[in-house]
Amino acid sequence: MSKSILITGGAGFIGSHVVRLFVNKYPNYTIVNLDALTYAGNLENLKDIDQQPNYKFEKANILDADVLDQIFTKHGITDVIHLAAESHVDRSISNPLEFVQTNVIGTVNLLNTAKKHWKADYTKHRFHHVSTDEVYGTLGDTGFFTESTPYDPNSPYSASKAASDHFVRAYGETYGLGYVITNCSNNYGPNHFPEKLIPLFINNIIHKKSLPVYGKGENTRDWLFVVDHARGIDTVFHTGKNHESYNIGGFNEWKNLDLVKLLCKQMDEKLGRAPGESEQLITYVKDRPGHDLRYAIDATKINKELGWSPSVTFEEGLSLTIDWYLNNTEWLNNVTSGSYQAYYEQQYVNR
Ligand code: NAD
Numbered sequence: 001m002s003k004s005i006l007i008t009g010g011a012g013f014i015g016s017h018v019v020r021l022f023v024n025k026y027p028n029y030t031i032v033n034l035d036a037l038t039y040a041g042n043l044e045n046l047k048d049i050d051q052q053p054n055y056k057f058e059k060a061n062i063l064d065a066d067v068l069d070q071i072f073t074k075h076g077i078t079d080v081i082h083l084a085a086e087s088h089v090d091r092s093i094s095n096p097l098e099f100v101q102t103n104v105i106g107t108v109n110l111l112n113t114a115k116k117h118w119k120a121d122y123t124k125h126r127f128h129h130v131s132t133d134e135v136y137g138t139l140g141d142t143g144f145f146t147e148s149t150p151y152d153p154n155s156p157y158s159a160s161k162a163a164s165d166h167f168v169r170a171y172g173e174t175y176g177l178g179y180v181i182t183n184c185s186n187n188y189g190p191n192h193f194p195e196k197l198i199p200l201f202i203n204n205i206i207h208k209k210s211l212p213v214y215g216k217g218e219n220t221r222d223w224l225f226v227v228d229h230a231r232g233i234d235t236v237f238h239t240g241k242n243h244e245s246y247n248i249g250g251f252n253e254w255k256n257l258d259l260v261k262l263l264c265k266q267m268d269e270k271l272g273r274a275p276g277e278s279e280q281l282i283t284y285v286k287d288r289p290g291h292d293l294r295y296a297i298d299a300t301k302i303n304k305e306l307g308w309s310p311s312v313t314f315e316e317g318l319s320l321t322i323d324w325y326l327n328n329t330e331w332l333n334n335v336t337s338g339s340y341q342a343y344y345e346q347q348y349v350n351r
């Protein structure tokens with residue numbers, strides 16, 4: 001069946017991989033990428049597919065309800081995959097209100113628009129909300145997040161994502177809007193903005209700058225290659241059950257310090273540096289306030305019910321990621337000029 005899918009946040013890290021997958025895999029769908037192009041949005045991420053006939057771009061802000069209405073009418077939007085968000089925990093600690101605006105109010109604006117345009121028959125349309133495992137809070141040394149783990153968000157970012165998940169669910173229960181929610185673990189891969197751990201450290205290793213590990217580096221994250229997340233979204237969008245949530249993750253936990261050491265090792269090899277050289281750049285800095293200790297996704301449901309599983313190992317994915325950054329220095333230089341420098345000073349130098 002032909003669809004006209006609005007993908008929000010499609011110029012960002014994960015969104016660009018979702019847009020690419022859908023544009024290439026579904027030539028009979030129209031893919032409308034709606035993005036405000038904040039500091040995190042970059043159309044360079046899509047230059048390999050932006051001339052395809054089934055791809056359209058709309059520069060718009062999800063806070064502007066009138067524009068959303070016009071875009072739904074103009075493109076006859078049948079479905080939404082919603083990724084647009086403020087996504088960085090550290091920025092949410094400095095500026096929580098911006099996260100409430102985009103992540104909560106922006107999501108409610110989109111829900112209202114979908115409700116209005118799809119009211120003739122909600123069963124013919126799907127609102128796929130892309131969320132995070134951080135809504136579940138933090139784990140101790142054992143256990144996993146399942147789809148029935150109670151929400152317990154700790155950062156302004158995760159609180160805003162939890163609120164948006166609740167609104168999506170409420171629109172399903174109250175008005176009958178068709179929806180699915182996916183809660184994914186930490187992504188890594190090409191096009192990741194260098195404010196997040198892996199791309200920030202890759203950039204710093206290239207430039208022989210210090211690697212600021214928060215606290216003792218004992219926090220644990222569960223890492224998934226971004227292309228596998230995009231494949232998971234494709235799977236749930238097409239075959240997930242209406243009004244259900246699916247966790248997405250690769251059973252791939254790493255303590256931050258162990259991950260940073262692996263990254264240093266792989267980069268020393270690729271850059272022809274002496275073994276152990278980059279590890280000397282590790283510096284322990286003041287911890288992130290409210291720093292969640294451990295995330296770990298139980299991905300049994302999506303695996304058993306929908307047949308999704310990751311396609312690459314972490315070592316392979318990390319190696320591909322490093323190669324991408326080493327081969328795309330222009331991309332990296334462009335995104336780390338200008339306002340990035342001011343962010344870096346505020347976050348790391350004047351900490
Ligand atoms: P990102 O910060 O790289 O990209 C966000 C995109 O949204 C950018 O292109 C930005 O321009 C756009 N955007 C921001 N505010 C907007 C607004 N008001 N209107 C329109 N567009 C706006 O984020 P990401 O890491 O790609 O994350 C995408 C989604 O996936 C988010 O909803 C995030 O919560 C979720 N998620 C991320 C991860 C992760 O590890 N990065 C893991 C699980 C879930």
Ligand code: DAU
Pocket residue numbers: 087088089090131132133134184185186187195196197198200212213214215219220221256288295
């Ligand atoms: O779990 C999914 C979430 O993963 C997503 O919802 C978020 O959008 C995404 O940003 C990510 O959140 P994290 O806070 O886990 O990712 P980040 O890359 O910021 O940090 C990963 C770990 O590394 C975390 O324990 C904090 C630590 N860290 C991070 C930075 C930026 C450092 O030690 N030093 C740093 O400079």
